[in-house]
Structures are given as C-alpha cells and as structure tokens.
C-alpha cells in the first residue's frame with residue numbers, strides 16, 4: 001500500500017486522510033475537534049498549540065501500518081489567520097482567525113492611509129476586509145506593542161503546521177493572496193499596504209517569499225516523527241489555503257468549474273487563468289495554488305448558522321436532515337439572515353443574525369432550522385450571481401465541506417442556484433486536495449494537471465442533485481425577499 005496524507009486545519013476540527021492513490025480510495029481518516037475563543041467584540045482566536053495537539057490526537061487514531069505507507073504529505077488550512085513568531089520560532093500571541101472581526105477599525109485605517117478603497121483594489125486587487133491578515137498585523141502592533149517589537153516571522157495557519165512538521169518557514173501563493181498585502185497581479189508583496197501597516201519597519205523581512213510551484217518544502221523532522229508516528233524524512237509539499245486545496249480536491253483546476261464549500265464559512269469559487277478584479281470588492285481576487293487565480297466569495301456564517309440554531313432548538317446532527325425535511329422549500333415564509341458572527345460579504349462586520357417572517361402558524365423548529373440552511377445558501381447564491389457579473393459561468397457545482405453530508409441541504413443548493421450539484425467520492429475537498437498536491441509533488445515533479453489527476457476525480461452518483469423547477473420558483477421569490485431584508489438590516493448594522 002502507498003498513500004499520501006492530506007491534513008486540513010479547519011476552524012471546527014482538524015482532519016487527516018490517507019489516500020491510497022493506486023486504489024484511488026481513502027484507507028484511513030480521523031478528525032479531532034478544535035476550540036474557538038470568541039467574545040462579543042468580534043474576537044475569534046485559537047492557540048497554535050491547540051492545532052498541533054489536535055493533529056497528534058487525530059494521527060494517534062491511525063494504525064501505524066497506514067502511517068508507514070505515506071510517501072508524501074500536504075497541509076491545507078483555514079485562510080487569513082495571523083501566526084506571529086519571534087526569532088526562536090515561538091508563537092507570540094493567540095492566533096486571530098479569518099472570522100475575527102475585532103480589527104475592523106484597522107481595515108479602515110489601512111485603506112485610508114493607502115488613499116481609499118479603490119486605490120487599495122488598484123494596488124493589490126483586493127480591498128482589506130474584515131478577517132484578512134493585514135488588519136490583524138496592525139491590530140497586534142496597536143494592542144501588543146512589546147510583542148510586536150519581537151515579531152520576526154508572519155505565518156498563516158497552514159504555514160505554521162508546515163513549520164512544526166518540517167522546521168521550514170514558507171508561504172504559498174494562494175494562501176499569501178489572502179493576507180491583503182499581496183499584489184495578486186504581480187504576485188509580489190505590496191509595499192504600500194505594508195507601509196500603511198507600519199511606515200517605520202520593513203515588514204517584508206518578516207514574510208517568507210511566496211512560492212508558486214507545488215514543490216516539496218522539506219520533510220518530517222525527527223521531532224515531528226516522534227510526536228506523530230509519521231516516518232521521519234517523509235516529503236512535505238507546500239500545501240495551501242483550505243479553499244485553494246478545496247479547489248484542487250474538487251477538480252476545480254480549469255476554467256468553467258464552480259465549487260461551493262459548506263463549512264464553518266461558506267465559500268463559492270471558480271478557477272480563472274487571469275486575475276479577476278472586482279471593483280465592488282465582493283469577489284476576492286485570490287490566486288489559486290495551481291498557477292492561476294481563484295475568484296471567491298466568502299461568507300462567515302455557513303454551518304455556524306445551522307450549528308447555533310441546532311443547538312438552540314435541541315436538534316442532534318443525526319436528526320438535522322429529518323427535521324428540515326419536515327419544512328417545505330421556503331420554510332413557510334421564515335427567512336434567516338445568517339450574520340451571527342458579523343459578516344464579510346455583504347460587508348457588515350457588526351451585523352447580527354436575524355430571523356424574520358415568524359407568525360402564529362409557522363413558528364416551529366423545522367421552519368426555523370431549515371431557514372438557517374436556506375439563508376446561508378442564499379448568501380452563496382449571491383456569490384454565484386457576482387461571479388456571473390464578472391463574466392464567469394457555472395456548468396455544475398461541486399460541493400465540499402462538512403454539511404455536504406446533508407442530503408436535504410445538497411438539494412437546497414441545487415434548488416436555490418438552479419444548477420446541478422455533484423459531490424466527489426473523496427468528499428473532504430481540502431484534505432483530499434492537499435493529498436493530491438503531495439502526490440503531484442512526489443510523483444509528477446509538482447505539475448498539477450488534468451492529465452495526471454483526472455482519474456482521481458470520481459463523482460458519487462448517489463450524491464448528485466438536479467434542481468427542481470417547483471422549488472426553484474419558490475426560492476426565486478424568497479431570494480428577492482432575502483436581498484431586500486439584507487438591505488433593510490444593513491441600515492441598522494452599518
């Protein structure tokens with residue numbers, strides 16, 4: 001048996017999958033949950049050592065024979081988080097995550113110093129929105145002046161795991177494009193943003209050069225081998241942001257494909273062989289990890305919404321589908337605006353979740369819970385519309401992320417978007433993508449192409465969903481109501 005290991009550092013859990021590339025199947029997998037520290041000022045943090053502990057925990061449940069079969073390892077991770085290291089490689093502070101909105105004032109401060117939002121988009125391809133790394137670095141400077149002086153290296157979450165596994169500090173172009181300080185057109189750090197963060201210091205000295213090739217960055221150190229049971233010397237590929245690895249793991253490596261991820265965040269993204277810059281700033285102009293670009297819309301409240309409602313309504317995950325199946329498409333008029341953690345798109349960092357349309361007849365668990373899944377999906381339908389506005393097309397949607405396991409939610413995606421939905425047999429897109437990247441790095445000289453990978457993308461016919469015309473017409477009307485409701489509450493939360 002020969003496998004590659006894909007590791008995905010998500011927000012709610014870390015997953016490991018061992019992919020037997022000869023049999024084309026996952027032979028072992030495990031996940032371990034992660035805590036998240038949040039407060040009512042928008043803070044969302046994790047400790048970097050929680051990640052390594054969870055990784056060790058997940059790997060401890062994999063048989064040693066499977067671990068010995070690994071010929072390459074790839075790491076995927078939640079984007080944007082800021083891991084500040086001192087010169088000894090020690091982490092200086094808790095990691096502010098992609099969903100931390102506490103540095104919204106710093107987003108504004110950076111863009112004002114750069115000459116405004118449009119200038120920022122002109123220089124980097126993106127505006128600095130809540131969650132991107134740039135504002136977290138300035139927030140760190142403001143609030144932890146002493147530790148900021150000791151800042152030696154800026155890493156992103158998956159870079160930190162790479163560092164822990166191999167001792168190498170590096171960055172990958174796709175994940176680097178989510179910092180806010182990369183010019184996505186030239187693929188170089190943008191001096192104007194870095195100076196807006198700190199005019200007195202050359203922050204490029206804290207940044208590893210972003211790498212564009214899917215190369216091997218190092219190998220499992222003796223230290224990491226002792227902690228994890230992985231064979232010392234196993235090659236580790238560069239990895240990438242979870243959406244970039246999700247693109248690779250859902251076959252989204254050529255134009256014309258669309259992926260939706262139903263995870264803690266909701267994302268919708270496409271592949272493009274040229275930079276797609278949105279002057280309205282709804283679609284992020286990220287780089288892909290496969291040499292192109294990855295226009296993406298991210299919402300901060302996808303399964304966040306269903307988890308909160310599920311917990312309030314006391315519905316177990318195994319009863320989730322049965323419960324929401326009791327409500328019809330459109331949830332009998334209940335509409336949830338899912339902004340429980342504030343929101344990035346629409347740009348409403350201080351917004352709150354709102355449940356609208358309740359009356360004496362429709363106030364029940366099934367309508368409210370289903371409206372949560374529908375609201376989170378309306379937010380992603382907006383992403384599809386925005387991609388179309390920028391000239392991209394959608395032939396099919398490949399779904400990934402934890403909630404892909406919900407058959408009812410899969411159908412909701414097809415019905416709201418009006419597009420057929422497919423799921424790969426290897427449905428853990430980000431973990432699978434990093435396992436495939438490791439495979440390409442070890443056996444295909446880093447080249448990622450359909451010719452080498454095509455045979456690994458196997459659709460699961462049982463997960464396929466065709467859009468329903470009847471449900472689609474209910475949703476078309478409800479979507480317009482959703483958009484009007486977002487507009488109405490924007491006035492309250494702006």
Ligand SMILES: Nc1ncnc2c1ncn2[C@@H]1O[C@H](COP(=O)(O)OP(=O)(O)O)[C@@H](O)[C@H]1O
Nearest residue numbers: 010011012013263264303320401402403405406
């Ligand atoms: N059967 C299911 N039905 C609905 N939602 C599910 C189901 N299984 C998992 N989920 C959701 O998926 C979430 C985890 O998604 P995942 O993509 O792993 O998140 P992340 O990568 O952000 O940590 C869970 O918290 C849960 O809300």
Ligand SMILES: O=C(CO)[C@@H](O)[C@H](O)COP(=O)(O)O
Nearest residue numbers: 011078079098263264265298
């Ligand atoms: O911020 C973004 C994308 O811009 C998020 O998609 C994060 O990358 C977190 O992903 P999940 O934990 O939901 O997988």
